[in-house]
Amino acid sequence: MLRGVGVSPGIAIGKALIFKVEGAVLGHRTIADDEVTRELQRLEKAIKKSKQQLVSLKNKVSKEAGKDFARIFDAHILMLEDEVLINAIRNLVKEQRINVEWALKEVRDRLISLFAQFNDEYMQDRGIDVEDVWQRIQSNLSLNPTLNAANLSEEGILIAPNISPSELAQMDKKLLRGFVTDAGGRTSHTGILARSLKIPAVIGLSDVTSRVKEGDLLLIDGNEGVVIVNPNLTLIQEYESKKRRYQEHEVELLKTKELPAVTLDGKRIALMANIELPEEIDSALQHAAEGIGLFRSEFLYLRPSFSLPSEEEIFLLYRELAEKLTPYPATIRTLDLGGDKMNNLPGVSHEANPFLGLRAIRFCFKRKEVFKTQLRALLRASAYGNLRIILPMISGIEEIHQAKLILEEVKEELHSEHIHFNPRIPIGVLIEIPSAALIADLLAKEVDFFSIGTNDLIQYLIAVDRSNVNVSYLYEPLHPAIIRSLKFIVDSAKKHQIPVSLCGEMAGDPAALIILLGLGLDELSMNPYSIPLIKRLIRSLSVEETRRMVRGIMRLTTARQVEEYLLERLSRMFPEGYL
Numbered sequence: 001m002l003r004g005v006g007v008s009p010g011i012a013i014g015k016a017l018i019f020k021v022e023g024a025v026l027g028h029r030t031i032a033d034d035e036v037t038r039e040l041q042r043l044e045k046a047i048k049k050s051k052q053q054l055v056s057l058k059n060k061v062s063k064e065a066g067k068d069f070a071r072i073f074d075a076h077i078l079m080l081e082d083e084v085l086i087n088a089i090r091n092l093v094k095e096q097r098i099n100v101e102w103a104l105k106e107v108r109d110r111l112i113s114l115f116a117q118f119n120d121e122y123m124q125d126r127g128i129d130v131e132d133v134w135q136r137i138q139s140n141l142s143l144n145p146t147l148n149a150a151n152l153s154e155e156g157i158l159i160a161p162n163i164s165p166s167e168l169a170q171m172d173k174k175l176l177r178g179f180v181t182d183a184g185g186r187t188s189h190t191g192i193l194a195r196s197l198k199i200p201a202v203i204g205l206s207d208v209t210s211r212v213k214e215g216d217l218l219l220i221d222g223n224e225g226v227v228i229v230n231p232n233l234t235l236i237q238e239y240e241s242k243k244r245r246y247q248e249h250e251v252e253l254l255k256t257k258e259l260p261a262v263t264l265d266g267k268r269i270a271l272m273a274n275i276e277l278p279e280e281i282d283s284a285l286q287h288a289a290e291g292i293g294l295f296r297s298e299f300l301y302l303r304p305s306f307s308l309p310s311e312e313e314i315f316l317l318y319r320e321l322a323e324k325l326t327p328y329p330a331t332i333r334t335l336d337l338g339g340d341k342m343n344n345l346p347g348v349s350h351e352a353n354p355f356l357g358l359r360a361i362r363f364c365f366k367r368k369e370v371f372k373t374q375l376r377a378l379l380r381a382s383a384y385g386n387l388r389i390i391l392p393m394i395s396g397i398e399e400i401h402q403a404k405l406i407l408e409e410v411k412e413e414l415h416s417e418h419i420h421f422n423p424r425i426p427i428g429v430l431i432e433i434p435s436a437a438l439i440a441d442l443l444a445k446e447v448d449f450f451s452i453g454t455n456d457l458i459q460y461l462i463a464v465d466r467s468n469v470n471v472s473y474l475y476e477p478l479h480p481a482i483i484r485s486l487k488f489i490v491d492s493a494k495k496h497q498i499p500v501s502l503c504g505e506m507a508g509d510p511a512a513l514i515i516l517l518g519l520g521l522d523e524l525s526m527n528p529y530s531i532p533l534i535k536r537l538i539r540s541l542s543v544e545e546t547r548r549m550v551r552g553i554m555r556l557t558t559a560r561q562v563e564e565y566l567l568e569r570l571s572r573m574f575p576e577g578y579l
């Protein structure tokens with residue numbers, strides 16, 4: 001039995017599937033004359049297989065996400081059919097007597113540096129396509145092909161050193177029963193996405209990849225962060241009944257669906273959902289979300305290879321969101337790429353610290369046309385419902401001014417094209433960088449609302465990488481510095497009479513709820529599955545009482561003390577348990 005961080009609840013049993021090891025080194029090998037034919041045959045086979053995979057991937061994406069999405073694979077297939085390219089590889093093998101992997105690498109390197117020289121972002125993006133196709137051929141050349149994101153071919157539980165959000169977004173969810181990784185933290189985007197997709201996951205196990213073999217039977221409990229390798233029958237039965245109890249509990253909690261989230265002393269809290277993918281809109285509504293507090297729209301950009309969605313594609317998605325949610329609001333975050341989401345952005349050189357680098361609004365200012373396309377789509381969709389814009393990673397006032405200027409530019413364009421939009425669309429900021437938290441009083445004068453992104457605020461305030469398992473013990477939402485910071489942000493919003501929401505993972509945490517109510521938050525946005533439990537707790541708490549408790553909590557000096565205090569209060573308030 002191994003223990004890690006249960007990052008996405010649920011119990012799964014299945015065969016272990018070993019995910020590819022990132023960055024496998026492919027060595028140079030000189031081949032004998034009589035090996036040339038065999039090497040060339042290996043190349044032909046790998047190309048043929050890659051083509052078949054791409055065609056089936058194209059069909060699958062076309063069915064799931066539409067023809068426009070699927071078109072990106074055409075460029076990849078064309079590359080595999082390009083005789084000039086393939087001949088360049090063949091010739092290297094023949095003339096230099098080298099193994100095909102190395103010949104492939106040489107041609108790839110030449111192409112990538114060629115694309116990088118262009119000053120044109122479109123051409124630079126094509127370098128990413130080359131990389132994608134090349135990796136596919138390399139993996140199909142392998143004598144013992146390992147799994148990769150696109151070719152999950154059987155049902156099971158994935159074991160990997162790490163899984164990126166884009167890899168998870170591409171996997172066949174019908175085959176993926178769950179996953180387990182060495183790396184990762186609770187608020188890593190992979191964890192967030194797993195919860196949204198309801199895929200049980202345990203992460204941060206350090207060395208699970210060396211403890212599990214392909215084909216081992218695995219049992220994972222994402223609620224408790226437990227992984228059992230080759231469990232016996234008794235354990236399997238025990239966990240199956242746990243799974244049933246867990247499902248019954250979920251049904252029980254959903255009975256609050258029709259009831260409002262109102263405290264004993266009458267304060268109404270808007271409970272909203274954070275979503276990443278359009279498929280989740282229905283789940284948000286089924287769990288009685290009163291709006292979308294955060295739509296992480298960058299997941300639209302995490303495709304098999306980085307290719308930009310068109311304005312029309314983005315517009316159609318946002319319109320669907322606006323129409324389905326109406327009259328409730330849907331808060332759309334402008335692109336937050338970078339950090340642990342797509343840190344190999346096209347046209348952006350490698351960064352040593354992607355979380356401190358060209359992420360989110362910073363990337364949007366650099367790639368203004370990408371930003372403008374998104375804003376155009378967003379404004380156009382605002383004519384169909386109640387949309388709000390939220391800007392991520394704002395560190396100071398100038399960034400708000402700059403974003404507003406670009407928004408005005410887009411509004412004028414639309415206006416001159418006689419396209420309808422909501423000219424008074426609310427614009428808010430995510431308070432998730434310490435500098436923004438410290439000037440919340442100044443920022444409050446500039447925007448229509450705040451939403452506190454504690455996932456990042458904790459990471460940056462405590463200087464602890466949210467996805468690094470080695471320092472996850474320091475990632476403490478109840479740290480007095482976080483609570484003080486939240487208090488200042490909420491007080492600043494109240495002083496300037498703008499609504500304040502919280503959309504980090506903390507919003508779905510029952511113990512933290514006491515603090516959030518006591519501080520005066522108006523709106524909480526969380527994973528849709530957490531809404532019923534949080535609503536039940538809100539209905540049995542009074543704001544007045546939580547305010548008193550917060551006064552006591554402000555005097556405590558460590559996260560541990562705060563946690564003990566909250567758990568003790570909760571167990572007194574809910575002697576039968578609250579989960």
Ligand code: PEP
Binds near residue numbers: 294296454455503
């Ligand atoms: C946050 O940082 O708290 C947040 C809500 O955004 P994300 O987790 O996507 O960074």
Ligand code: MG
Binds near residue numbers: 392432456
């Ligand atoms: Mg964030």
